Amino acid sequence: MNLLFANDTRGAYPQSWYAATAEPLEPFAPLKGQIKADVCIVGGGFTGLSAALHLAKAGQDVVLIDAHRVGFGASGRNGGQLGSGQRQDQQALETSVGKEDARKFWELGEAAKQLVRDLVCEHSIECYLRDGIADAATSPAAANELVEYAEHMDRNYGYAMDVLDKDGFAALCPSPDYHGGIVDQGAAHLHPLRLALGLAQAAAKAGVRIYERTLVHEIHEGNPVTVQCEAGRVQADHLILACNGYLGGLNRQVAARVMPINNFIVATEPLGSRTTEVLTQDIAVADDRFVVNYFRLSHDGRLLFGGGESYGYRFPNDIRAVVRKPLLKVFPHLHDVKLDYAWGGTLGITVKRMPYMARPAANILNASGYSGHGVGNAIQAGKMMADAVAGQSSGFDTFAALRSPRFPGGGTLRSPILALAMTWYALRDRLGV
Template sequence: AYRGGILDMGAAHLHPLNLALGLARAAQAAGVEIYERSAVHQITEGSPATVQTDGGRVTADHVILACNGYLGGLNRKVAAKVMPINNFIVATEPLGDRVKDVLPRDVAVADSKFVVNYFRLSHDGRLLFGGGESYGYRFPSDLAAKARKPMGQVFPALRDVKIDYAWGGTLAITMKRLPFLARVAPNILSASGYSGHGVGTAIHAGQLMARAIQGDGDGFDTMSALPTPTFPGGGALRSPLLALAMSWFSLRDRLGI
């Protein structure tokens, strides 16, 4: 499947859910109140700004849009530059002695294809393999099949291995695959479009936004000055146009172009 690669022993891989839970605990210890499943359907600009949910509304001196792939139609400026895509992961049954033929070293791998594959081992010897994409907010009916196909191309010997778990989620990409940071109003900051690298870059963006709210906006303003092209069709037609473009680039992957 590959002609070569780069091994970076200065990097690391981690458990992203444990990281998110740790960040949440640290935030709560600092006095943050977290309200899950409180979908926001409107933000009214002003000083203070008003955030409307199904269960009530919040007025705030500062609002941070950190919705990434789940932004929906909350802000058209951001939606025109940040595109939601869905990605899928499977966990095989424990491989036992077959592990040495799959990944003889416990490394995390990501390839350079336009539609990226990424994989690593779990602590109990399963192969975790991510691959395959869909567009918009609808998921395919068979998540396991979506990721099994590229897994079988990279690891033909595992084409018949049992899949114990399959899941997916919505992330967001930009045209240049760089994060999109913007002041959408004087007291409303937005950061999203991490394009698959959110474990590191989202935390960095959070730090930059916190500093900007405190009055030190140099880092945030530097990132927001990076040019971020609008998707063809803006927020309205971007999904079908991007699906066509992604299909073309996926074909180039298969042809090795």
């Protein structure tokens, strides 16, 4: 079964609130026949679109291919949180890679946020970019850890965050589920599909040849590399893999280290005057559960709430029911609120929860496995690969130097093994362990 088609209609965006409130581009034609390019990019999400835009601005002849539509995958479905740093926090990175390299990753994370802001400004992308993300603690012990983390970041990185006790956090987010938290005003939240479509429009304007509804069947390594599609093929000097959770079997080296998982989001009916029962400021929130709950208010006054995961190919039959459970744990007073939209998406995770960047061959680059931190990471990774094609690979090489273990079980057993492990940690969340 191919994840590209397991849960979605070919060439159509999911029935999400994002798709309902975006301004769709005219479809790009499928690829037919044989063409040549300096660089071929497979995948039209944040990574591929950013790579394409930066390559075209540097004068490269670029072809971008997507099996569905640009922004179809995780880039157009996610929680829209532009977080600081990396998916691993700085204390964890200091332990795993040392303080010097941890600081490099922090600085790269700060540059990623700025890159997104710069692109939004440069290309006048109306994606409702707003400052502020709160980390919410689900226990007193977790609240204390967040206080210590904020102090660590202020003391060692000069990065200040607002610390809230239980009452202070309740004034921000009226939920009985949380015991305090921190607010990062340097982070942000946005409408991800609008951002992806804005990048696609900018890339096309810069000269990128985009082909949608073009499924890649095989990649033949060599110089040039050949990308074989259903009704055509591309020969290119360089290939960029920007597929994330939808890579399938196109490259075994990458597939062994990047696991696809599914996550789910709902959008309530407009809350009107009840928005203050969710948040009293226009910020996003993510909590500390293993299966993270994340939420924010939309520009039209809905609660966008993400929660629940699955580890097979198929989405659950009733996504609303899956997400309603964690939503009502966080906001039991919203039991009477209608859920107007419910959708799922596939993302890529790694064992270490850090992006996997690598050169599977001399003229092939890959970046994927953003593990839920992809808005900034992916757009930055696209630029890094564009720079690497031009011979400026320092940023790319910093990530590529990270050890990225294979998932246990190989291609046959890794999904069942992951499902067992994830289910155990999700059970610990529910039991409060």
